[in-house]
Amino acid sequence: MKTSVANFRSFSILVIMAFVTFSLNVVAQGGAVEDEGFPLVLIFLLPFILLSLFGVVWMILWPAMFVWGAVFSGAKVERMHEEANQRRDSLSKRMGREILNSIDGGYRTDVSSAGLVHANGVFGPSHWHLMIGFVNNLIGGSVTVFQQVISAGRAEVMQRLREQAEEDGWDEVINVRIDTASMTPQSSNTRNTVRGVEIFAYGTGIKYE
Amino acid sequence: MQQVVNGILVVNTETIPGKVITETMGVVSGSTVRAKNVGKDIFAGLKNIVGGELTQYTELLQESRNEAVGRMVADAMSIGATAVVNVRFATSAITAGAAELFAYGTAVKYE
Numbered sequence: 082m083k084t085s086v087a088n089f090r091s092f093s094i095l096v097i098m099a100f101v102t103f104s105l106n107v108v109a110q111g112g113a114v115e116d117e118g119f120p121l122v123l124i125f126l127l128p129f130i131l132l133s134l135f136g137v138v139w140m141i142l143w144p145a146m147f148v149w150g151a152v153f154s155g156a157k158v159e160r161m162h163e164e165a166n167q168r169r170d171s172l173s174k175r176m177g178r179e180i181l182n183s184i185d186g187g188y189r190t191d192v193s194s195a196g197l198v199h200a201n202g203v204f205g206p207s208h209w210h211l212m213i214g215f216v217n218n219l220i221g222g223s224v225t226v227f228q229q230v231i232s233a234g235r236a237e238v239m240q241r242l243r244e245q246a247e248e249d250g251w252d253e254v255i256n257v258r259i260d261t262a263s264m265t266p267q268s269s270n271t272r273n274t275v276r277g278v279e280i281f282a283y284g285t286g287i288k289y290e
Numbered sequence: 291m292q293q294v295v296n297g298i299l300v301v302n303t304e305t306i307p308g309k310v311i312t313e314t315m316g317v318v319s320g321s322t323v324r325a326k327n328v329g330k331d332i333f334a335g336l337k338n339i340v341g342g343e344l345t346q347y348t349e350l351l352q353e354s355r356n357e358a359v360g361r362m363v364a365d366a367m368s369i370g371a372t373a374v375v376n377v378r379f380a381t382s383a384i385t386a387g388a389a390e391l392f393a394y395g396t397a398v399k400y401e
Contacts, residue, residue, distance in 0.1 A: 135332075143339065150340035157342055185303050192308035197300040197377060199355065203348045207341025230341065237343075256303045262381040264347060264389070275331075275338045279351055279381060279389075285301040287308075 100125075150207035155229075162233035165240045172243055180243055181284065186255035191290045198249055198286040200241035203264055204234035205277035234280050235259065242282045251286030258283055298363045299373035300395070306373055309400045315371050319394035320361025323384065324354040351389060355379065358393040371397035 103125065173179050186192065206214065210226040217224045239259075246254045264277035305311060326334075330346040337344055358379075366374050377395035384390055 142336070146336065146339040154341040161342070185305075186307045189307060195299070195301050195303075195307045195309075197302060197359070199379075201348060201351055201355070203344045203351065205338050205341060205344055208339050210341060234343070255307070258302065260379060260381065262383070264344075264383050274385075275334055275344065275347070277338065277344050277347060279347070281351070281355075281379065281381070283302060283377075283379065285303045285307070 100128075147208055151209035154207040154209060155226075158229050158233050162229075162236055165233070165236040168240050169236070169243065172240075172247065176247070180246060180251075180253050181239065181257045182253065182255050183257045184255065186253075186285070186287055189287070189289075192287045193290045194288045195285055196249070196251075197283065198242065198246050198251065198254060199281065199283035200238055200245050201279060201281040202234055202238045202241065203277045203279045204230055204237075205264075205275065206230045211276060231261070231278055231280070234278070235261075238280045238282050242284065246284075246286050249286060250288065252289050254284040254286050256285050298366050298371065299400070300359065300363065300377060301373070301375055302377040302395075304376050306375060306398075306400055309373075311373075311375070311398045311400050313399040315369055315397040315399065317394060318362055318365040318369070318371070318374060318397045319392065320358045320363070320365055321390060321392040322354050322357045322361065323388055323390045324350060324357070325388035326350050347389075351381070351391065354389065354391045355393070358391040362393045362395060366395075366397040369397060370399075372399050374398070 206227055210230065213226050214224050217226070242254065242257070260279075260281045260283075262279045262281070264279055265274050299306065299309075301307075326346055326349075334344045334346045337346075359377075362374060362377075374395040375398055377393060380392040380394075382390045382392075
């Protein structure tokens with residue numbers, strides 16, 4: 082796996098180098114060949130132009146969105162958590178009880194049908210929260226900003242599981258398991274990867290007779 | 291109600307509630323690696339700056355999980371099982387844009 086990744090990397094570097102030399106050649110010849118040189122240059126330089134354009138847009142957009150995130154993201158996370166709790170309360174009022182259980186359903190013998198039910202969500206802290214988390218890490222102790230994001234996400238995903246179970250027509254969900262997996266691979270050390278945590282809840286829906 | 295996928299019952303409990311398992315037929319599994327297109331990756335990167343849910347990746351993982359379960363069920367069908375019990379999921383991120391989803395369980399016959 083590792084070697085194939087390294088192979089791919091060196092191959093892509095080779096391709097890019099060939100591309101650059103080729104397009105430089107075209108640029109150099111563009112002056113000599115006047116009739117059809119110009120569009121050819123554009124075609125070969127197009128990826129680089131797009132890349133630099135994207136860089137410029139990112140440079141303008143990033144600080145603006147960073148400030149936006151610094152001002153609004155904390156309140157947004159809290160609102161998400163509150164909203165999930167409200168939906169949970171209204172659903173448990175409608176169904177008459179809490180429908181998720183983490184125990185095996187062997188105690189029930191009056192079950193007519195059963196089946197898998199699952200729900201998921203990917204949640205990430207904002208870059209502002211990442212910065213606060215970094216400072217928090219230096220001091221030590223609990224890193225509340227990340228904990229807020231993840232617990233809000235977990236509440237949301239559990240609520241999605243309840244709604245999915247209701248939509249599929251189950252009376253109760255037994256043997257509920259909750260998995261948390263990082264979307265950011267350990268191997269990547271680049272700064273621009275997406276920071277996110279996937280929360281996944283699954284269980285067995287059962288229907289009473 | 292989708293308790294039956296292609297005629298095969300899938301649960302994550304050790305027994306099937308309300309049914310009796312008569313024969314176990316070994317472990318079946320299904321896995322998939324999927325990625326979103328560059329545009330959605332860029333949009334998710336932008337969304338990541340302000341935080342919150344990354345809907346593109348939620349969708350991606352949902353689709354790939356369904357595909358992994360489908361492959362596991364196909365595996366169970368090929369050996370003639372009628373149900374898959376004790377299903378577990380494993381996730382690993384290969385790069386930030388792609389994820390490997392793996393579903394496995396025990397194929398059984400029930401009556």
